[in-house]
Amino acid sequence: MPNNTSNDVVVISEKIGGAIPDATFELLGKGKEIAASLGGELHCVVVGTADGSDALGACDHLHIVEGSLLFPYNPQGWEDALRGVLAEINPRLVLTSTGTVGLDLAGSLASYLGGVAASYVVDLAVEGSSVICTSQLYGGKLMAEADLGDTVACLSVIPGSFPVEAGRGSGSAAVAKHDHDSSNVSMAHVSLNEPERSGIDITAAELLVSVGRGIGGQSNIEMVQELADALGVPLSASRPIIDQGWLPKYHQVGKSGKKVKPKVYLALGISGAPEHLEGMRSAELIIACNTDAGAPIFEVAHYGTTVDLFDLVPEMIDLVGS
Ligand SMILES: Cc1cc2nc3c(=O)[nH]c(=O)nc-3n(C[C@H](O)[C@H](O)[C@H](O)COP(=O)(O)OP(=O)(O)OC[C@H]3O[C@@H](n4cnc5c(N)ncnc54)[C@H](O)[C@@H]3O)c2cc1C
Known part of the structure; x- marks a missing residue:
């Protein structure tokens, strides 16, 4: 020492x-x-x-x-x-x-x-x-x-x-x-295993469907993925979704994720913490769905609704599909 x-x-x-x-x-x-x-x-x-x-x-x-x-x-x-x-x-x-x-x-x-x-x-x-x-x-x-x-x-x-x-x-x-x-040094380097890369680039998308902890559980991700697929756009997410392993890291928006600037950002069940806003507040149009009318996401959203995302998303999938 x-x-x-x-x-x-x-x-x-x-x-x-x-x-x-x-x-x-x-x-x-x-x-x-x-x-x-x-x-x-x-x-x-x-x-x-x-x-x-x-x-x-x-x-x-x-x-x-x-x-x-x-x-x-x-x-x-x-x-x-x-x-x-x-x-x-x-x-x-x-x-x-x-x-x-x-x-x-x-x-x-x-x-x-x-x-x-x-x-x-x-x-x-x-x-x-x-x-x-x-x-x-x-x-x-x-x-x-x-x-x-x-x-x-x-x-x-x-x-x-x-x-x-x-x-x-x-x-x-x-x-x-x-x-x-x-x-x-008795330890030897064997190999460097890089994380899996994907073809998904959330920074290039003009429309993003983004999901937060309000989705409640991993099994519900499928529903928002279905909406993103129906719209032909990538799914992005807040950090807790990544930390819990529900989506890979390359989906994360925010301070320690990617900065995005789409024409439309649809935030589903995202509270709007400063670290999340840092990554998406430059989106041209922000639409937020959050059951809590006091959630900070509404301070940056251009349009918002307090309906339950589990009611909204299936309706949207039907509308897009029809
Ligand atoms: C150094 C640092 C870096 C960070 N980097 C990032 C980052 O890059 N990206 C990031 O996102 N966060 C980051 N965070 C974490 C950040 O502070 C927040 O904890 C995180 O953004 C919260 O994610 P959330 O909005 O999904 O979850 P929550 O804050 O838990 O919000 C969930 C929201 O869902 C709503 N909700 C619940 N049920 C429903 C429903 N059925 N329908 C509609 N709405 C519903 C709730 O009202 C709530 O507002 C970072 C933190 C630190 C300290």
Whole structure:
């Protein structure tokens, strides 16, 4: 465990193939703000390959760690390599995203640094000399605010929590190359299994039928899918539908899903939480069906009804089919 903690912030880029992910730029934007408030500097660590790292100019120091067993992603190799870099920096705060790398490594790196870990973080701030972090629990139904004081912390942040643009800096970071000795790494990368891709692109649709938790259960998805099919348009959804596994992720609209701008957006059983509105409020015409007349979706809807979606949707299917 390193000593003499600095006030520096380290962003670990979750680049395990392809381009630098947006999540890295989000963390860099927020990390820069936090480092400035703490009076420290911002570091970014890219493991395995230097490809694309010239886009990471928002940080003060860029660390590129190369080694024979680090790319493609190898959790044991990454942890070992990151320990070496963190021991040199002695950071106050380490930021990862709540993705493959963050979920694998945030806890063990926090333990190595003698600090604490928090996951599913959605907000960060500095008050006085304390770092305050807000995490989401139960898929966003509860928020937990933690005062980390001046404790060293390793946080995994939910992608979509901070603006991407703030982290796209054109500055020139000081680059340090680190060679990792992989001789102690016993774990081997076998394969990267990409999620199933679909031909469905909700961002290109002119009309979207979108479903929310008001649908009540997975077996009822079939009914709204039937309406979407009858109209010849894709079905989109709010996040709880994805989190519960009722539809694949590529259907999700919102802050941590896709931004859509169709000519017509039909929202069925969607309350209109800010994170959902962020993804669809630019639709030209919003039509909402929600049994609660006080639901926030009606503040952005051009037309709305408080009838039960289980009455409305079958009627619409009949109308479209006739
Ligand atoms: C960092 C972060 C990122 C997030 N990203 C996203 C995101 O990308 N997309 C997203 O959608 N959410 C996102 N969320 C979650 C968001 O805060 C809300 O929890 C979510 O949008 C609520 O989904 P919902 O409207 O389907 O469910 P609910 O809020 O539960 O609303 C269901 C609605 O259905 C209505 N209803 C119930 N029964 C019927 C019926 N029979 N007929 C008609 N209406 C009915 C109810 O009145 C209610 O208003 C995010 C949260 C966080 C913290």
